[in-house]
Amino acid sequence: MITALLYTAAGLLLFCLGLWSFLMHRPLLRKLIALNVMGSGVFLVFVALAYRGPEGAPDPVPHALVLTGIVVAVSATALALALGRRLEEAERD
Amino acid sequence: MNGFLLVIALVLLATMAASLIRGVHGPAAADRMMAAQLLGTTGVGILLVLAQVLTLPALVDVALVFALLAAVATAAFTRRPPDEEGD
Amino acid sequence: MVPWLASALLAVGCFFYLAGTVGLLRLPDRFSRLHALTKADNLGLGFLVLGLILLAPDWLYALKLALIWLLVIVAGASAAHLIAKRAVREQEETPQ
Amino acid sequence: MTLTAWLPALIVLSSAIPGLVIFFLKEEQVAARTLLNMAGATVKLLLVGLLILGIQDHQVFESRLALAPGLELVLHADALSVLLVALSSGLWFVTTIYAIGYLEGSPYRSRFFGFFSLCVSATVGIALAGNLITFVIFYEILTLTTYPLVAHRGTPQATRGARIYLAYTMIGGVLLLAGAVWLQVLAGPVDFIERGMLAALPVERFGQLQAIFFLLIAGLGVKAALVPLHGWLPQAMVAPAPVSALLHAVAVVKAGAFGIVRIVYDVYGVEFAQALGLLTILAVLASITIVYGSVLALLQDGIKKRLAYSTVSQVSYIALGTALFGPLGTIGGLVHLVHQGLMKITLFFGAGNYAETLGIHKVADLDGVGRRMPWTTLAFTIGALGMIGIPPVAGFISKWYLGIGALKAEMDWAILILAVSSLLNAAYFLPLLYRAWFRDPPAAWPKESIPRGALETRASLLVPPLITAALALALGLFAAAPFGVLEWCRLIAAREYGL
Amino acid sequence: MTPDLVLFDLLLIGALLALASACLFSAELQRAVILFIVFGLLLTLVWARLQAPDVALAEAAIGAGLSGALLLAAARRLARRGGRPEDRP
Amino acid sequence: MIDTLALAITLPLLGALAAVARPRAARAIGLITALVTTAGVAALVIEVAQFGLRRTDLGGWGAPLGIALQADGLAAALLAMTNLVALAVSLYASDYFGDGPIRRHFWPLWLLLWAALNGLFLAADLFNIYVALELVGLAAVALAALTGTREALTASLRYLLASLLGAITYLLGVALLYAAHGTLDLGQLANAIAEGPVAWTALVLMTGGLSIKAALWPMHFWLPPAHGNAPAPVSAALSALVVKAAFYLVLRLWFGLYDTAATLAAAHFLGFLGAGAVLWGSWQALRAERLKRMAAYSTVAQMGYLFLFFPLLAAAEPGAAREDLLAALVLFALSHGFAKAALFLAAGHIQQCAGHDRIAELSGTAQRLPATTFVIALASVTLIGLPPSGAFTAKWLLLSGAIAAGQWWGVLVVLAGTLLAAAYSFRLLGRAFGFEPTPYRCITAVHTEVPALALALTATLGLGLAGDALWTLLQVGGPR
Amino acid sequence: MTGAALRAFVTIAIALAAGVLWWVFSLALLEGPGERLAPLAAEALPRSGVGNPVTAVLLNFRAYDTLLELAVLLAAVLGIWASGPPDRGFAPAEIVLAGLVDWLVPLLILAAGYLLWVGGQAPGGAFQAGAMLAAAGVVLRLAGTPRAGLPRGDWQRVLVVAGVAAFLAVGLALMAIGHGFLTYPPGHAKWLILTIETAATLAIGATLAAAYVGGSPPDGPPGEDRA
Structure with a gap:
């Protein structure tokens, strides 16, 4: 249980750090990284609460949710970067 | 045995944390990439040890993926578009 | 006997890792750092893998471990080259 | 399907459906448009005839549609609604004829007639509204459909x-909405019932009821042009003459005045309103408006502007009658609802004819117009004399009943108001008549666009004012006739006072 | 629960948070990107430690491969444009 | 066995795949899919109306291990609106994009969005909602960027970032609920959740995340530029449907999942934000220089009205009064959906014909584009909340509720919002009759105006006069 | 409020939020149901057709989530395609990199196949395998292949939709024969899942690689070259 609590705390801290950075920075890339860190924090919370000691088999459902979440995060990042690139081109013209 | 392996993992993690300093401080991008390279290899090591400690053979696969993709990351880091490519 | 040997190998691997890290942190110029780094981490991982192979439950597992080491060496060599090139370029642009 | 359940809805739809169809007609399809308009107006008149016959037969006409649980659209024909339904249907018929003539050749007539028909539908809906929410719905629709006309x-x-216009009416609408919802929260669904339904509420809510009354009156007062909410009316004069006629005589101001009547009699109940002390305040407001409107009318040199301020003043007679506690005052207010409509529409038709035929817009240009356009001027004269209250035109009847109503209600000062107002009426109408009949015509009219033929102007422009003037005269001459407007109003008053 | 493991956990979490902070507070974009890639690496170790090898595989595969390459490319473009990209949305 | 619940999601998804694979036929595929999907959803809505709650366990596992789809009256009502609007938008888009190059990007994304929206309304699982929400978000962002102008791209990026932030925050709330109760199924959670800090925090996180997506003031900042710069059919879908979907989830959470635990103070807070949205959104709409911007700010305001219902709903005892309020809320949302879509479609038409949408330079639309002007007028009637629209009925009930609860500030906000809405609507309509016409370069084909007209008429006459049917539909197992 | 004050306010608020969140999550973890869905999943695993519980969740118990997840990926790449043509990419690789690519790409593809196959029984699966394929694409593009090894034109489009298409085909076919959407009949689950996973791997690989290329693919009928 201590492990789960420890990693949950880490996840929440990542979430809050990411949120802070998201709110404080304007560049797209920074906001994206911040969002990804926030996402990682949430995923960490999920995985931490799936953990049930060194002996017990972990709960597979949160793992599956996190996998789905990672794919979603990658998709969003890729789309954002593509839009950002397009915007740069539009601004250059 | 597991206790010793854990100590190994711990030491490896410590070296990793230490090399993070180079990663953070740089000064140049190449220095960071070197740090990243070392971190990757150390990560592979830790994963292999963890696979043993936690009896999770799948972590060896993770290490394999790591090893394969480290090269991809380095290539992505070093390549530049043609208009900037020095050579 | 085997566990002892394995432990020894692992400890040696660990030492090389440490050496590599110290090199990365302490060596003054970029290219010597690069050399220290590649040598150290290849050797470090090598001994580590050797130690773990001794503990491996089956041959496929052992084979995978060996494969990983091989991969890291080859990829590491290429990577070192690429990074070196980049470092040269950076040096031309901004002196260290 | 029974007729009693459908007739009120059909009366509303008989102008709404032609209106909607007309939108889709092409500009040059004049014949089809005219046919539709006149067919709709005729059908509506026939249906209203059926309704009146049925009501005398003690049939109950009611259409219902549930909007939500507890919110129903109710169209219900009672004696009071028949008054406004008959007035608006009749005048719509006449005005349609007039508008066809007036707008001949001008652009975007499909749009105009479409909204024109919808506007009448809304007025009829207001007249037939059987509860407060229905009234509010049609009241707002009226705003929306008159805006494009202005x-x-x-x-x-x-x-x-x-x-x-929109700013005033929207604010009024919002106030009315607030009052209506508030009232419904206090009292449940507010149906229009003779003698009202609020007296049964517990005493501690009376304060809220007073507040609601002012919200409602403020909302209705905008359309009824109670001072200081009248500011839109003179501005809306820019609309084409048939629209002004409609706004002033039939639709908009009547909707407001009719609403006040409904609220006082069929929501609060006149006795309860008196008991709450609301009537006196209403009477004061109406009196101020009457005098103020008349004074301003005197100051205008545009004919339509003068008529507009005259409307401000005259419509408040209805509110005044409503506020005079006692059946006689009520009768005075109610008959004036009809009388003012007939007389004012006659005046606007006349003013429209002067403008359209000869390009006359100013009072000063009226010199000698009676010789060039005698029939129009005759109708105009009847209307003006009625407004002043000279017998035997209908306006006299209104003022007579208002006067004795004021005595009965022990509001003697109201007589003074009536007298002053009549003097002012005379002061701003008589010079017009004098100029028209007794001054010499100028060498050339400002802009003579319809040449004199067999008639002084187009037949479609001439016939409507003659009809309305004749009606105004007839209502005065035969006021006591059975089934006349006066009798009808007596009936309503008797019921509202539980006599 | 062995104390070593707790020590390992603490060290790992400490490194992770330190890295995240360094990455998020970094003044320079390209550095932030590289640190973010390294962050993914550490995160993989976390997943491994928490017995989530599937997640670790995915993180390793995507973080070092596609995601890293995408972010590096973006950072490079920005660096090439030279201007401080503070005016971006 | 034909499962209409699954069909509502799979049909548009299939269409999207076909449109990706065969871009040259994208338009035909899109139109066929639109018709088929609408028919399928119509079947579902009829099933719900006739047989009551529909639920299906995907994969046959059942909650909590598997995922269920569920349609109650509330879901059916919103599905009906969404699919009708989407059908109209599709018909309009087929003319708007024609055979131009954008069509091959538009159709697949649009059908994906459609599928995701249907999925959201049917979702009965918290994590599934997250995935569907992200699908909605990404597809919507990609669609909003289709014009490719600088403004559109900037706006889309901002939209994307806000949307991702909302989704992640929501997901953290989901994690908390899963940690506390070990299930993700809405029905099971509704039974499990008890008042306390855990339930509270989860609600705050999820509501916070969703209200960014629902553009609740002051988290609306991303909406006006994104909706104002997207292609017209996309704006219509975004404003009418996408924010509505996020709002629907908030509603589900508050009055389906939480019911007992949601307390008055928090609902009041949302209500205050709603009031802020009404006033600020309307004021900005009044100041907007462009028609589509105005419409977008109007969406901010209209979303505010929806949140004004929250304190009243939370205060009302279960019973008829509460059901009335809930139905009024849904009626409001549906009316706005139809009307706003109509408004944006009409705006797109004007933009195409005039070459711009600057309100100050749009004169004489009543003469040159009478049907389009009529659509705008009808839509405005709903936005202002005038009779005979459904919004009027809803507003009446909202005012009743506010007066009955003694929330006079709510009454004032509604009245002020009404006046402001009238003011911004008539800025354009007032110019419509003007006689210095803008050069309109369009010969209007009648069929291009039919979708918008149908939407506007539905909002204004259909929902206004037949709104009573909604009460019956909402009886089907809605939030208690 | 000044900028600095606002920043301070936000910082403090977030710090407080972090504390509250940790407290609340601890509460949830300490008081929450110890087992959650783990025993249910373990109990249902034998009937799921696969041995890896995570794969069982992803492709059987919560397959619908995965279907939507693939749709999210599709939406992203469609959005990227809509953002115009890709840039030119990189110059042909010099010798070291080319050598690296020569052995790395086959290995990556091999690894992808391995992860896909092993995913049924052990950690691994479609997404991880797809990511390896995508990594191969990334390396190829870095080494100077502009389209990252993706097929031209319509085949690329077909590849990108393959995952969702396989899911839908299986799901709807099952529904049509009376099993319910995505309800695998006992005994067939393993092969149906493997079919879906194979298609999904190809689709994910192609999609992610296309996302890295970053622009719309050249259009034209299959095989037709309009580059």
Whole structure:
């Protein structure tokens, strides 16, 4: 249980750090990284609460949710970067 | 045995944390990439040890993926578009 | 006997890792750092893998471990080259 | 399907459906448009005839549609609604004829007639509304459908006038909405019932009821042009003459005045309103408006502007009658609802004829117009004399009953108001008549666009004022006739006072 | 629960948070990107430690491969444009 | 066995795949899919109306291990609106994009969005909602960027970032609920959740995340530029449907999942934000220089009205009064959906014909584009909340509720919002009759105006006069 | 409020939020149901057709989530395609990199196949395998292949939709024969899942690689070259 609590705390801290950075920075890339860190924090919370000691088999459902979440995060990042690139081109013209 | 392996993992993690300093401080991008390279290899090591400690053979696969993709990351880091490519 | 040997190998691997890290942190110029780094981490991982192979439950597992080491060496060599090139370029642009 | 359940809805739809169809007609399909308009107007008159016959037969006409649980659209025909339904249907018929003549050849007539028909539908809906929410619904629809008519000409003045009109009526609408909802929260669904339904509420809510009354009156007062909510009316004069006629005589101001009547009699109940002390305040408001409107009318040199301020003043007679506690005052107010409509529409038709035929807009240009356009001027004269209250025109009847109503209600000061107002009426109408009949015509009219043929102007422009003037005269001459307007109003008053 | 493991956990979490902070507070974009890639690496170790090898595989595969390459490319473009990209949305 | 619940999601998804694979036929595929999907959803809505709650366990596992789809009256009502609007938008888009190059990007994304929206309304699982929400978000962002102008791209990026932030925050709330109760199924959670800090925090996180997506003031900042710069059919879908979907989830959470635990103070807070949205959104709409911007700010305001219902709903005892309020809320949302879509479609038409949408330079639309002007007028009637629209009925009930609860500030906000809405609507309509016409370069084909007209008429006459049917539909197992 | 004050306010608020969140999550973890869905999943695993519980969740118990997840990926790449043509990419690789690519790409593809196959029984699966394929694409593009090894034109489009298409085909076919959407009949689950996973791997690989290329693919009928 201590492990789960420890990693949950880490996840929440990542979430809050990411949120802070998201709110404080304007560049797209920074906001994206911040969002990804926030996402990682949430995923960490999920995985931490799936953990049930060194002996017990972990709960597979949160793992599956996190996998789905990672794919979603990658998709969003890729789309954002593509839009950002397009915007740069539009601004250059 | 597991206790010793854990100590190994711990030491490896410590070296990793230490090399993070180079990663953070740089000064140049190449220095960071070197740090990243070392971190990757150390990560592979830790994963292999963890696979043993936690009896999770799948972590060896993770290490394999790591090893394969480290090269991809380095290539992505070093390549530049043609208009900037020095050579 | 085997566990002892394995432990020894692992400890040696660990030492090389440490050496590599110290090199990365302490060596003054970029290219010597690069050399220290590649040598150290290849050797470090090598001994580590050797130690773990001794503990491996089956041959496929052992084979995978060996494969990983091989991969890291080859990829590491290429990577070192690429990074070196980049470092040269950076040096031309901004002196260290 | 029974007729009693459908007739009120059909009366509303008989102008709404032609209106909607007309939108889709092409500009040059004049014949089809005229046919539709006149067919709709005729059908509506016939249906109203059926309704009146049925009501005398003690049939109950009611259409219902549930909007939500507890919110129903109710169209219900009672004696009071028949008054406004008959007035608006009749005048719509006449005005349609007039508008066809007036707008001949001008652009975007499909749009105009479409909204024109919808506007009448809304008025009829207001007349037939059987509960407060239905009233509010049609009241707002009326705003929406008259706005395009005011803006129709598209000139900057028209746009501005329409904007001011909208601002006033929207604010009024919002106040009315607030009052209506509040009342419904206090009292449940507010159906219009003779002698009202609020007296049964517990005493501690009376304060809220007073507040609601002022909200409602403020909302209705905008359309009824109670001072100081009248500001839109003179601005809306930019609309084409048939629209002004409609706004002033039938639709908009009547909707407001009719609403006040409904609220006082069929929501609060006149006795309860008296008990709450609301009537006196209403009477004061109405009196101020009457005098103020008349004074301002005197100051105008545009004919239509003068008529507009006259409307401000005259419509408040209805509110005044409503506020005079006692059946006689009620009768005075109610008959004036009809009488003012007939007389004012006659005046606007006349003013429209002067403008359209000869380009006359100012009082000063009226010199000698009686010789060039005797029939129009005759109708105009009847209307003006009625407004002043000279017998035997219908306006006299209104003022007579208002006067004795004021005595009965022990509001003697109201007599003074009536007297002053009549003097002022005379002061701003008589010079017009004098100029028209007794001054010499100028060498050339400002802009003579319809040459004199067999008739002084187009037949479609001439016939409507003659009809309405004749009616105004007839209502005065034969006021006591059975089934006349006066008798009808007596009936309503008797019921409202539980006599 | 062995104390070593707790020590390992603490060290790992400490490194992770330190890295995240360094990455998020970094003044320079390209550095932030590289640190973010390294962050993914550490995160993989976390997943491994928490017995989530599937997640670790995915993180390793995507973080070092596609995601890293995408972010590096973006950072490079920005660096090439030279201007401080503070005016971006 | 034909499962209409699954069909509502799979049909548009299939269409999207076909449109990706065969871009040259994208338009035909899109139109066929639109018709088929609408028919399928119509079947579902009829099933719900006739047989009551529909639920299906995907994969046959059942909650909590598997995922269920569920349609109650509330879901059916919103599905009906969404699919009708989407059908109209599709018909309009087929003319708007024609055979131009954008069509091959538009159709697949649009059908994906459609599928995701249907999925959201049917979702009965918290994590599934997250995935569907992200699908909605990404597809919507990609669609909003289709014009490719600088403004559109900037706006889309901002939209994307806000949307991702909302989704992640929501997901953290989901994690908390899963940690506390070990299930993700809405029905099971509704039974499990008890008042306390855990339930509270989860609600705050999820509501916070969703209200960014629902553009609740002051988290609306991303909406006006994104909706104002997207292609017209996309704006219509975004404003009418996408924010509505996020709002629907908030509603589900508050009055389906939480019911007992949601307390008055928090609902009041949302209500205050709603009031802020009404006033600020309307004021900005009044100041907007462009028609589509105005419409977008109007969406901010209209979303505010929806949140004004929250304190009243939370205060009302279960019973008829509460059901009335809930139905009024749904009626409001549906009316706005139809009307706003109509408004944006009409705006797109004007933009195409005039070459711009600057309100100050749009004169004489009543003469040159009478049907389009009529659509705008009808839509405005709903936005202002005038009779005979459904919004009027809803507003009446909202005012009743506010007066009955003694929330006079709510009454004032509604009345002020009404006046402001009238003011911004008539800025354009007032110019419509003007006689210095803008050069309109369009010969209007009648069929291009039919979708918008149908939407506007539905909002104004259909929902206004037949709104009573909604009460019956909402009886089907809605939030208690 | 000044900028600095606002920043301070936000910082403090977030710090407080972090504390509250940790407290609340601890509460949830300490008081929450110890087992959650783990025993249910373990109990249902034998009937799921696969041995890896995570794969069982992803492709059987919560397959619908995965279907939507693939749709999210599709939406992203469609959005990227809509953002115009890709840039030119990189110059042909010099010798070291080319050598690296020569052995790395086959290995990556091999690894992808391995992860896909092993995913049924052990950690691994479609997404991880797809990511390896995508990594191969990334390396190829870095080494100077502009389209990252993706097929031209319509085949690329077909590849990108393959995952969702396989899911839908299986799901709807099952529904049509009376099993319910995505309800695998006992005994067939393993092969149906493997079919879906194979298609999904190809689709994910192609999609992610296309996302890295970053622009719309050249259009034209299959095989037709309009580059």
